[in-house]
Each structure stands twice: as C-alpha cells, then as structure tokens.
Amino acid sequence: MRKTLVVIRREFVERVRSKWFIVSTVMGPLLMVAFVVVPILMARRGARERVVAVVDLTTGDFGQRLTAELERSQAIKAERVASEPARFGLAADSLSQLVGLRVLDGFLIVSDASVDEGKVEYRGSNVASPRDMQVLESLVEDALFAERLGRSGVDANLVREARIRLDFKTAKISGSKTTGESAQGSFILAYAMWMLLYMGILLYGINVMGSVVEEKTSRIVEVLVSSLRPFELMSGKIIGVGGVGLFQFLIWGIAATLLIDRRVEVLRLAGVQLPPGAEISLPSIPIATMVVFLLFFLLGYFLYAAMFAAVGAMTGSEAEARQAANVVVMLLVVPSVLMIGILNDPGSSMAVALSLIPFCAPIAMPVRWAAGQVPLSEVALSVGILVATLFVITWIAGRIYRVGILMYGKRPGLKELVRWVRVAA
Amino acid sequence: MSDPVVLESITKRYAGHTAVRSLSLAVAPGAVYGLLGPNGAGKTTTIRMIMNIIVPDEGKVRLFGAVSTGRDLSRRIGYLPEERGLYRKMKVLDLLVFLAETKGMDRPSAKREALAWLERLGLGAWALRKVDDLSKGMQQKVQFISTVLHQPDLLVLDEPFAGLDPVNSQIMKDTVMQLARNGTTVLFSTHIMEHAEKLCDAICIIARGEKVLDGPLSEVKRTHGGRHVVIAAEGGLNRHDALLGDRSLVAKADNYGQYAEVELVEGADPQRLLEGLLATGARLTRFEIAEPSLTKIFIDRVGPEAATATAGDGVHA
Numbered sequence: 001m002r003k004t005l006v007v008i009r010r011e012f013v014e015r016v017r018s019k020w021f022i023v024s025t026v027m028g029p030l031l032m033v034a035f036v037v038v039p040i041l042m043a044r045r046g047a048r049e050r051v052v053a054v055v056d057l058t059t060g061d062f063g064q065r066l067t068a069e070l071e072r073s074q075a076i077k078a079e080r081v082a083s084e085p086a087r088f089g090l091a092a093d094s095l096s097q098l099v100g101l102r103v104l105d106g107f108l109i110v111s112d113a114s115v116d117e118g119k120v121e122y123r124g125s126n127v128a129s130p131r132d133m134q135v136l137e138s139l140v141e142d143a144l145f146a147e148r149l150g151r152s153g154v155d156a157n158l159v160r161e162a163r164i165r166l167d168f169k170t171a172k173i174s175g176s177k178t179t180g181e182s183a184q185g186s187f188i189l190a191y192a193m194w195m196l197l198y199m200g201i202l203l204y205g206i207n208v209m210g211s212v213v214e215e216k217t218s219r220i221v222e223v224l225v226s227s228l229r230p231f232e233l234m235s236g237k238i239i240g241v242g243g244v245g246l247f248q249f250l251i252w253g254i255a256a257t258l259l260i261d262r263r264v265e266v267l268r269l270a271g272v273q274l275p276p277g278a279e280i281s282l283p284s285i286p287i288a289t290m291v292v293f294l295l296f297f298l299l300g301y302f303l304y305a306a307m308f309a310a311v312g313a314m315t316g317s318e319a320e321a322r323q324a325a326n327v328v329v330m331l332l333v334v335p336s337v338l339m340i341g342i343l344n345d346p347g348s349s350m351a352v353a354l355s356l357i358p359f360c361a362p363i364a365m366p367v368r369w370a371a372g373q374v375p376l377s378e379v380a381l382s383v384g385i386l387v388a389t390l391f392v393i394t395w396i397a398g399r400i401y402r403v404g405i406l407m408y409g410k411r412p413g414l415k416e417l418v419r420w421v422r423v424a425a
Numbered sequence: 426m427s428d429p430v431v432l433e434s435i436t437k438r439y440a441g442h443t444a445v446r447s448l449s450l451a452v453a454p455g456a457v458y459g460l461l462g463p464n465g466a467g468k469t470t471t472i473r474m475i476m477n478i479i480v481p482d483e484g485k486v487r488l489f490g491a492v493s494t495g496r497d498l499s500r501r502i503g504y505l506p507e508e509r510g511l512y513r514k515m516k517v518l519d520l521l522v523f524l525a526e527t528k529g530m531d532r533p534s535a536k537r538e539a540l541a542w543l544e545r546l547g548l549g550a551w552a553l554r555k556v557d558d559l560s561k562g563m564q565q566k567v568q569f570i571s572t573v574l575h576q577p578d579l580l581v582l583d584e585p586f587a588g589l590d591p592v593n594s595q596i597m598k599d600t601v602m603q604l605a606r607n608g609t610t611v612l613f614s615t616h617i618m619e620h621a622e623k624l625c626d627a628i629c630i631i632a633r634g635e636k637v638l639d640g641p642l643s644e645v646k647r648t649h650g651g652r653h654v655v656i657a658a659e660g661g662l663n664r665h666d667a668l669l670g671d672r673s674l675v676a677k678a679d680n681y682g683q684y685a686e687v688e689l690v691e692g693a694d695p696q697r698l699l700e701g702l703l704a705t706g707a708r709l710t711r712f713e714i715a716e717p718s719l720t721k722i723f724i725d726r727v728g729p730e731a732a733t734a735t736a737g738d739g740v741h742a
Binding site: 003007018215218221224226227228 | 478
C-alpha cells in the first residue's frame with residue numbers, strides 16, 4: 001500500500017507540474033468564460049441596427065407603412081425607395097452596389113403581390129444569419145398581417161394593441177418537486193455534463209495508456225516491477241491520474257463559481273455593458289446532481305482507465321496503442337452518439353437501457369439524471385452493475401497488464417490474450 | 426549468515442522451448458559472482474526469476490535464506506536490468522528519490538543519498554535538470570545510482586557493462602568493487618569473459634539453459650589448468666601443425682596463427698613439446714605454462730557452436 005502511494009504521488013505531481021496540465025487547466029475556464037461571454041457579445045453584435053432599403057413597387061401605401069413599422073422596431077433602420085417594375089432592374093443594381101460597399105445590409109422588395117399573396121423578396125449580405133432573417137421575417141409578417149386586417153376594415157392601432165409579447169417560463173419537475181431549473185437550464189446542464197464526462201474519461205483514460213506505454217518503451221518498467229507488484233503499479237497509476245482529473249475539476253469548479261458569482265463585475269471589466277433586463281440566467285446545480293456526476297465520472301474513469309492500461313501494456317508504441325485503443329474508444333462513443341436521444345426523452349427505453357449497460361452508464365446515467373427524472377432505484381442498479389463490471393474488468397486488465405508490460409514484439413491476438421489472463425503468474 | 430542467493434533446480438519453460446533447465450547455484454555472502462554464458466543461454470531469464478519478475482515453473486529461489494520474493498526484499502536488493510530506462514521527463518533528483526521509495530526507502534534519506542551519489546559521480550550540478558537534458562553517459566550513471574543508492578546488501582546486475590563507454594565502464598567497475606569490499610554481495614551476468622576473469626570470486630557458466638560448471642574461480646582454473654601451454658614463434662605456428670597434431674602429446678590445440686593455446690594430454694611433459702618445437706627449428710618468442718583463460722575454459726566446455734557470440738571467428742580446434 002505504501003508503495004502504491006509512492007506511485008500515486010509521482011503520477012499526480014509529475015502531471016500537475018506538466019505544461020499540459022497548466023495549459024488545459026487555464027484553457028478550461030477560458031472556454032467556460034467564452035461560453036458565458038460569447039453569446040452576450042453575439043447578442044450585442046446582433047443588436048446592431050441593420051440598414052435596409054425598402055424597394056416599393058406597390059401602387060398603394062404598404063411600402064410606406066412597412067418602412068415605418070421596421071423603423072419602429074429599433075432593430076432595423078429602414079429607408080423607402082419608391083420604384084416601379086419597369087425601372088426595378090436599375091434600382092436593384094445600384095442598391096446591390098451599396099450593399100457591396102457596406103452602406104446597406106440589404107434591400108426588401110415589396111409589390112402589390114406582397115399584400116395579395118405574401119410574396120416578399122429580400123436581397124442582402126446577411127441572408128445567412130438566421131437571427132437577422134427571423135427578425136426581418138417576423139416584422140414583415142406583422143406588417144402584412146396588419147395591412148390585410150386593415151383592408152378588411154380593422155383599425156391598425158387595434159391590431160397593435162391586441163398583440164402581446166409571450167413570456168413563456170418552464171420548470172423541471174424532479175421527484176415530484178418543482179425545481180428552479182428551466183427546461184433550457186437542465187438541457188444546458190445535461191449537455192455540459194456530457195461534454196465533461198466524455199472528455200474527462202477519454203482524455204484521462206488515454207493519459208493512463210500513454211503513461212503505461214511510456215514506461216514500457218523507455219524500459220523503466222522492468223526496474224519498477226522488480227520492486228513493485230504490477231497491480232500496485234497499475235492501480236497507483238490509475239488513481240494518480242484520476243486524482244489529477246478531480247483536481248482539475250476542482251480548480252474549474254472554484255473558478256466557475258467565482259466567475260459566475262461575480263459575472264456582472266467580470267463583464268464590466270471586459271467592457272461589456274449588459275442591456276437592462278438582460279440578466280444571464282444560469283442553471284443552479286443541485287448537490288445530488290454533483291454527487292451523481294462525480295460518482296459516475298470516477299466509476300467510468302476507473303473502468304476505462306483499466307482497459308486503456310491493458311491496451312497500453314499489450315502494445316509496443318504510442319502509435320500502436322492509439323490504434324488498438326479504438327476498440328475501447330468506440331464503447332465510449334456509443335452513448336455519446338445517442339446522447340441527443342437521451343436528452344430528448346430521458347425516460348425512453350433506449351435511455352434506460354444505455355444507463356444500465358456498464359460501458360455506457362458512466363455517460364448515459366448522469367445525462368439522464370440532469371435532463372429528467374430518474375428513480376433512485378435505477379441509479380442504484382446502474383451503480384451496482386457498474387461496480388461489478390469494474391471489478392471484473394480490473395481483474396482481467398491487471399492480468400493482461402502483468403504479462404504485457406514485459407512482452408515486446410508482436411501484438412498478441414485474442415487467443416494469446418486469453419492465455420495471459422488464464423496463466424497463474 | 427545464509428547465502429544471499431540460492432537457486433534450487435529452477436526451470437522455466439516458454440512455449441516451444443526451455444529457457445532454463447534445472448539450474449542450481451549458490452552465491453556466498455560478500456562474493457562477486459559471475460553468471461556467464463553466450464547470448465540466449467538463459468542468463469536474463471535466471472536473473473528475472475531471482476528478482477521474481479517471472480516465476481519459475483519448477484524449483485525454488487531463496488534470497489537471504491527465505492523463500493520470499495525479490496519484491497518483498499527490494500529494500501535489500503539493487504537490480505540493474507539488461508534493458509535500461511528512465512523517465513525522460515523527470516528531474517534527476519526526483520527520479521532517484523522515486524525509485525528509492527519504490528524500494529522501500531524513506532524520502533528524506535533517499536534524497537540525502539541521491540545527492541551524495543550524484544556528487545560522487547560528478548553529476549551534482551545536474552540534480553535538478555531533466556533526464557532528457559543529460560548525455561547518454563550521464564544517464565547511465567543515473568541508472569547505476571538508482572541501483573545502489575538504497576544501500577542494498579545484494580546487487581543483481583544484468584550485463585552491467587554492456588553499452589557503457591570506457592570511462593563509465595571503469596567508474597562502474599571501481600564502484601562495484603568498492604561496494605563489494607564493503608561487504609555487498611554482487612551477482613552479475615556477462616558474456617564478456619575478461620570482465621568475469623578480472624572481477625569474480627566465483628562463477629557459473631550456463632549454456633542453452635543448463636549449468637556447465639560452477640565454483641570459485643581459482644578452483645575452476647585449477648581443475649582446468651596445469652596442462653596448458655601458450656606458445657608463439659617467429660613466422661607463426663602453421664609450420665608446426667604436425668607436432669601440434671601429435672595426439673600422444675597434444676590433446677587439443679587452438680592455433681591462432683601468431684600464437685597457440687595448447688592443452689597437453691594427461692601426464693605429458695611440457696618439456697617434450699618444447700624439445701619437439703626446437704627440433705623442428707622453431708624460433709620461439711613465447712613458451713608459457715599457463716592457467717587457461719576463462720575464455721578458453723568457456724569455449725572448451727560450451728563448445729564453439731554454442732559460444733559463437735563470444736568465441737568469434739578463426740578458432741581452429
């Protein structure tokens with residue numbers, strides 16, 4: 001046990017001191033900040049007034065009313081250009097040039113057919129922006145709606161008053177208790193957990209594999225196993241690297257908490273003024289969710305790290321190991337590919353099955369937990385299966401590791417591997 | 426005091442061949458013991474079994490009188506494997522402390538000893554540098570320090586001089602001999618007989634996984650000596666083939682051209698050979714009744730075909 005601690009300490013200290021750790025630890029919170037700030041910056045950028053010309057080919061006054069309506073929205077600066085079908089080509093050419101010179105973002109073309117059949121055309125440099133198009137479309141649609149109602153004799157002011165903004169709130173019910181989480185909040189939380197679990201298990205698992213391969217290719221492993229039991233070496237390595245993972249999560253957790261607590265100040269420092277009322281709502285993370293997350297991260301990490309260690313031990317080089325590791329990585333990719341399905345319906349039989357299959361459970365179960373309601377009995381069952389599998393896999397991996405680390409040359413076939421596992425010592 | 430290493434007819438089989446067959450030997454306390462054999466003779470397999478890295482299929486390994494594993498006794502054993510390696514990205518001092526700790530040494534003494542050894546071998550200024558920054562020769566020294574720094578009672582060195590530059594080779598020999606004088610038992614394997622001849626108190630020669638002979642070096646030489654004559658003559662010895670082929674006098678002659686090692690038949694008088702040579706008009710530059718070299722014993726006992734790696738070319742029997 002004391003010797004295992006020595007191995008754990010070396011793995012932990014050497015890794016935490018490495019450039020890789022510092023870079024990834026710093027980049028993590030930066031990405032987190034980016035997640036908070038970028039949408040706001042995007043929103044602000046989106047809020048810049050678009051300059052749009054309205055090419056009015058109508059015989060009535062819809063063009064004027066539409067221009068006024070767009071102006072009133074404050075999102076768009078509109079200017080009416082009266083034209084007629086015969087001269088339209090010329091007008092379009094000169095307006096296109098203005099768009100090219102970035103004086104205009106684009107121009108709307110309305111005609112009598114617009115009011116009769118809803119036919120409106122827009123040409124602009126920002127047609128690829130869904131947000132811009134959505135705003136423009138809904139404004140034009142509103143104007144058309146009012147115009148057509150007006151034709152039928154309804155007062156335009158009455159129409160405007162009849163319209164109210166929808167304020168749609170959602171709340172997640174978990175264990176028959178209504179939580180403060182919104183639908184969007186739990187989606188973001190589940191998504192973030194999926195990212196962290198997938199990346200964490202994969203990156204740290206591959207780290208373990210790299211460490212095994214390094215010891216094997218540098219041949220230091222023979223000195224090590226002359227004083228350490230192979231299992232001491234393997235478990236020390238896995239625990240040490242896992243500790244680095246937890247340590248990194250801890251740093252990120254603290255950094256994120258601080259940043260989120262002081263988000264307004266941080267944003268002000270960054271020169272971002274929040275528009276009034278544009279409070280950034282962030283999901284609060286219940287303790288139970290954090291416990292589920294950490295529990296499944298650790299179990300999943302141990303499971304995969306043991307497999308990665310065995311893969312590292314049976315191969316002779318980093319490149320060869322990466323290739324052989326694909327089989328293991330595939331196991332982890334399965335629940336990730338099906339993640340959207342789990343998010344959409346956390347109670348579906350596919351989601352339940354995935355959260356009970358031990359190789360998928362470390363990702364599927366926490367995602368289900370965060371996205372919807374999971375009975376505790378199911379969580380317990382999933383943990384039980386996972387722990388049992390972990391014991392079996394670790395035992396097998398330990399045996400492969402013990403033989404593999406001293407083997408050089410050809411990669412063993414499946415038959416050879418079975419022999420390694422069965423051989424007593 | 427019980428013998429540090431005792432092997433009781435150990436056998437190790439691999440798929441298709443037997444690497445070591447029923448090998449027994451004993452290393453006395455304080456001895457410098459050479460395990461000799463051509464490449465592929467089973468030296469490394471034997472040493473790995475002593476270190477309990479692999480387990481013999483049959484037989485027992487006793488270390489310091491107990492049937493326990495090399496790992497449990499790692500505090501008392503310093504092991505230098507044939508395939509060497511270090512963590513390239515670690516600092517030299519950290520690495521030495523870590524390796525000493527895996528052997529059961531406590532951290533403060535490991536640090537103290539590591540610094541003292543680095544100083545002694547001229548690497549004091551490199552303690553805080555990464556292993557990668559060191560030259561190959563320096564890395565060899567670090568590897569050696571990691572083997573001895575926990576003050577083991579027994580050193581097990583697998584081909585310790587292979588791949589060393591002459592300076593490091595000398596430093597290592599001196600250090601090993603110094604430790605041996607202070608009571609450390611040394612067991613090392615080599616296929617270079619000259620090393621064994623210079624350093625060992627006792628030897629064991631193995632070939633094809635089996636013991637050929639063992640015992641104290643002086644005894645081995647005595648039982649194989651007394652009838653050996655080294656001769657050299659102007660113009661070479663090829664003119665004297667007839668005399669060297671006289672089976673009533675010469676049992677075996679290794680004629681290297683410029684000189685020859687001759688083994689006389691039992692009871693033959695070396696003077697007869699001298700007279701015979703002079704009678705044929707040879708102008709002798711050397712005539713020496715000698716103890717056989719270990720190389721000679723080795724080749725005689727193992728046979729040139731098994732000893733190809735060591736014997737080299739141009740051996741005429």
